[in-house]
Amino acid sequence: MLRSALKPVTHAIRSVMGTNGLAQRVSDLELTVRQFGAAIHASPTLSLPADGTASATTTSTPSLDVNYLLHNSRGALLRGMPSGAQRLLSAGCAGKWYFDWVEETYGRVAEHLGIEYYMPKPEGLADNVTWITNTASDMSAVKSASCDLVFSGQNLEHLWPEEVSGFILEAARVLRSGGHLVVDSPNRLLTAPLNWSHPEHTIELTIEEVTALMRLAGFEITAAYGIWLCRDSRTGEVLPFDPNQPTPGWSIIERLIIARDRPDDSFIWWVEGVRSDRTPDAAATHSMMADLFRSHWPERVQRLVVPAGRELRQSSEGEWIEACAGEVGIVMHGPYMPLRAGRYRVTWQIQSPASTELPIAICDVVALGLAEPIAFQEVHTGDSRISLEIELPDTTFGLEFRCASTGGAAFAVLRKIELEEHIA
Known part of the structure; x- marks a missing residue:
């Protein structure tokens, strides 16, 4: 039942986050x-x-x-x-x-x-x-x-x-x-x-x-x-x-x-x-x-990009990017950079007053030229540290660490990612 309910949300968010769309447009500009x-x-x-x-x-x-x-x-x-x-x-x-x-x-x-x-x-x-x-x-x-x-x-x-x-x-x-x-x-x-x-x-x-x-x-x-x-x-x-x-x-x-x-x-x-x-x-x-x-x-x-129109909230930790309930789309992406072969861990910080059965956000890692995300995770609860581990066999270009809203609930993501290199 849950998998069936997720299908339209997952389809919508992947259509927004598709590497052949956003990444290519950014590539054309840069x-x-x-x-x-x-x-x-x-x-x-x-x-x-x-x-x-x-x-x-x-x-x-x-x-x-x-x-x-x-x-x-x-x-x-x-x-x-x-x-x-x-x-x-x-x-x-x-x-x-x-x-x-x-x-x-x-x-x-x-x-x-x-x-x-x-x-x-x-x-x-x-x-x-x-x-x-x-x-x-x-x-x-x-x-x-x-x-x-x-x-x-x-x-x-x-x-x-x-x-x-x-x-x-x-x-x-x-x-x-x-x-x-x-x-x-x-x-x-x-x-x-x-x-x-x-x-x-x-x-x-x-x-x-x-x-x-x-x-x-x-x-x-x-x-x-x-x-x-x-x-x-x-x-x-x-x-x-x-x-x-x-x-x-x-x-x-x-x-x-x-x-x-x-x-x-x-x-x-x-x-x-x-x-x-x-x-x-x-x-x-x-x-x-x-x-x-x-x-x-x-x-x-940290050269992360926030789409125009997003609200930003200042705190001692930095800028938090707000996403409203019912809103589907990219909240943060970037930094559009290379990494050498190796193992890495990337972490996002997310705040939300809600915990839902359906995901409120999706975090993923994509690279220029790859049709599918390298790693992908749905976010169901607020006040979360979301970490994804990736292994790159070769130098990889155009890496982006993205966060998108599914519309399931309001949340905020810190405009900062943690990138740990050469993890065991």
Whole structure:
């Protein structure tokens, strides 16, 4: 009888929580410049109104895709990278379009090495391109002091801590004295307050952190720029990531121009460094990156999303998200993140005055690309700690720890999850 009564509730909630719906929509919004590259590279130039703004409601002018904006801003800085390189190494190459893009902006080099582990070698590469299947932290196929320029575009944020420090040290090894390392990446000083997330990102670094790591690895910093202003330094106000959202007092062009000299206030930082004759301090580089990861991973885990319209209640424990009786739908989801292979336990806190035979809520764990939840539990009683244990055989992307209301009774869920790693 109970199983029969649950069927319509379970069907309704699964239709709301289905991974092919919500997760895919979130994915579409949060794809990085790297994933948009091929389509953007081939797209025509967008025209803007005379005031430099783009409106999503203007029929004569298309809305401005933020990924288009970021990609072309990065292309502008590629044009200004230290010139004269004969041997360029790129860490993280998404496809043939990437090499075409670099040649179009920076110019043709005698040899372009591409280090890429996760994407297959594309067809039709130019004769000056050498494709190396390996991770960014292992450039053993490249001789020491053999490169003039190393470029890591939107790559560091995809790496685990030992891979970040390993890449910077490997870049120092393969570059000749006087060669240049150029790196750009999203800025945690903005991704955190924007609650911005990407299914493949571990933690984002700040410009202060990456320049400190580069100095430990033997580099002197020669330039630092910002792309896409997302904080008003006068007021501290965080500006919308989406250029089509209203931003009183700011035009798109102003945000693009001012960002260049304000990397700390920009969504993306861009750093250039020259290889000095100093011996890299490998132990200190690895240690610093490990410390940064331990410090900032907890914040990354809590980039949880609350659908618009939900009531929030403040307490000493944090924000509680309210769900009303009779209401069916997602109450909280996110953080849309990667986890390495291993065993984990995730815990939600739920409060409700009711205990019912039918479930009042459903908690589950889903991942991008998987049709079914990895783990799933119905909630029948209030004042509960709901824990699910999961085992991941491989690195898994786009993980979300979700809570949804069945409509059976009112409840509140704490906008915070506990994630324990490597449980026995």
